[in-house]
Amino acid sequence: MKKRVSSFYIVYTVLTVLFLAAILCVLSFFYSFLENYESTRPFHKMDEVMSEYFLTDDKRPLLLKSGYSVPEYSSISDVLSYLDTVIDSDNIAYYQTGNDNDDGTVSYSVVSDDLKIAAVKLSPVVGNAERFPPYELSDITLTIGGSSVVSIDAPVGYSVYVNGYLLTDKNTDGEIRDDESCRHMYGDAVGIRYVTYTLDGIFGSPRVTAKRDGFEEIPNITCDESGIFYTVSPAYMTPDEDFSKNVLDAAVYIAAYLQSDEPLGLAAKYMDQTSELYANLRSTDTRWVVDHNGYSTESPQVTECYSYGGGVVSCRVKFKHVLYGYGTTYEENFDETFYLRDVGGTFLIYDSHNN
Numbered sequence: 121m122k123k124r125v126s127s128f129y130i131v132y133t134v135l136t137v138l139f140l141a142a143i144l145c146v147l148s149f150f151y152s153f154l155e156n157y158e159s160t161r162p163f164h165k166m167d168e169v170m171s172e173y174f175l176t177d178d179k180r181p182l183l184l185k186s187g188y189s190v191p192e193y194s195s196i197s198d199v200l201s202y203l204d205t206v207i208d209s210d211n212i213a214y215y216q217t218g219n220d221n222d223d224g225t226v227s228y229s230v231v232s233d234d235l236k237i238a239a240v241k242l243s244p245v246v247g248n249a250e251r252f253p254p255y256e257l258s259d260i261t262l263t264i265g266g267s268s269v270v271s272i273d274a275p276v277g278y279s280v281y282v283n284g285y286l287l288t289d290k291n292t293d294g295e296i297r298d299d300e301s302c303r304h305m306y307g308d309a310v311g312i313r314y315v316t317y318t319l320d321g322i323f324g325s326p327r328v329t330a331k332r333d334g335f336e337e338i339p340n341i342t343c344d345e346s347g348i349f350y351t352v353s354p355a356y357m358t359p360d361e362d363f364s365k366n367v368l369d370a371a372v373y374i375a376a377y378l379q380s381d382e383p384l385g386l387a388a389k390y391m392d393q394t395s396e397l398y399a400n401l402r403s404t405d406t407r408w409v410v411d412h413n414g415y416s417t418e419s420p421q422v423t424e425c426y427s428y429g430g431g432v433v434s435c436r437v438k439f440k441h442v443l444y445g446y447g448t449t450y451e452e453n454f455d456e457t458f459y460l461r462d463v464g465g466t467f468l469i470y471d472s473h474n475n
Contacts, residue, residue, distance in 0.1 A: 165242050173260065174237070188264075193326070194266060199323055201324055206264070207237060212232040213231055217229050224244040225258065227239065228240040239260075241258045265321045266322040268323070272316065275352065278339065280328070283326055284327070287317045295316070299312035301457075306430070306470060308430040309428040309432035309461075328350050340353040363425075364422040364425075367435050367458060367469075368439075369387075371439070371454065378404065379443060391468055410443055413445070417440070417441060418440040432462075456473070457473050
């Protein structure tokens with residue numbers, strides 16, 4: 121005779137199976153719920169954004185997506201080079217900075233070596249009927265700015281360019297400074313006056329160029345060791361040989377006259393004899409000089425010739441004036457800028473200053 125199974129065990133077994141099945145269903149649903157929730161979290165989309173825009177070799181898509189406005193005095197290539205420099209793929213990261221509960225927008229900051237590169241916003245896809253709609257990129261704002269500051273001293277009336285961008289009065293503080301030449305002008309001539317241009321937020325090393333309006337001569341541009349302060353020199357002209365010889369002869373004769381070696385008359389033909397300079401030379405007492413019995417001129421140079429308009433020019437004359445004494449020599453460095461004006465087609469010296 122078979123032993124009957126108790127109904128209790130049958131019910132218990134059925135209930136246990138049903139209970140386990142219910143748990144499995146709940147766990148399956150909950151797992152699916154979590155998987156769906158997790159897959160739509162914004163940081164997954166942020167990982168895609170990082171890969172697509174920040175961790176690529178080509179940063180042009182990043183510039184285009186952000187709508188970044190390149191400064192007038194910089195170029196796209198300058199900005200791209202800057203991005204390549206500041207974005208370190210090994211040390212770039214992002215962190216959440218805000219969560220707008222009204223529309224679900226999530227904000228992030230992107231940093232590289234503690235430097236903030238951009239602000240990113242992600243928003244839920246509009247119109248998506250899912251319980252947990254996926255996120256999409258809604259905005260990238262680059263927070264970069266060039267770190268270089270440039271200060272440029274240039275003569276008034278010169279066109280100055282930084283990376284091809286023409287500087288204007290809005291790039292200056294409005295202050296104009298007179299050069300030494302302004303103290304020696306004649307008639308309508310205008311001396312050299314300087315203005316300072318300042319630009320900040322430049323990407324990389326700037327390309328500074330300049331020209332004197334209405335002239336062919338190209339000015340020389342120098343920069344100090346800091347790479348910040350630039351100076352545009354006057355656009356000096358190249359004088360003809362006769363002009364240079366006359367100015368040099370006048371300078372040598374003046375130096376010789378002041379040492380009682382030559383009469384002033386040798387220099388007089390090169391000078392404006394109505395000028396104060398000529399009058400001062402005539403009244404100079406040249407008796408008290410170093411005792412010597414001869415002189416010579418070494419390493420003569422005529423440089424920095426400049427046209428001011430109004431028939432006025434200047435030239436810098438340098439040479440070594442050597443006096444031969446009795447058993448010894450005396451050397452003196454002559455360095456003078458002469459100002460000349462057009463008198464009936466001939467340029468005559470009317471003023472000077474020592475350098």
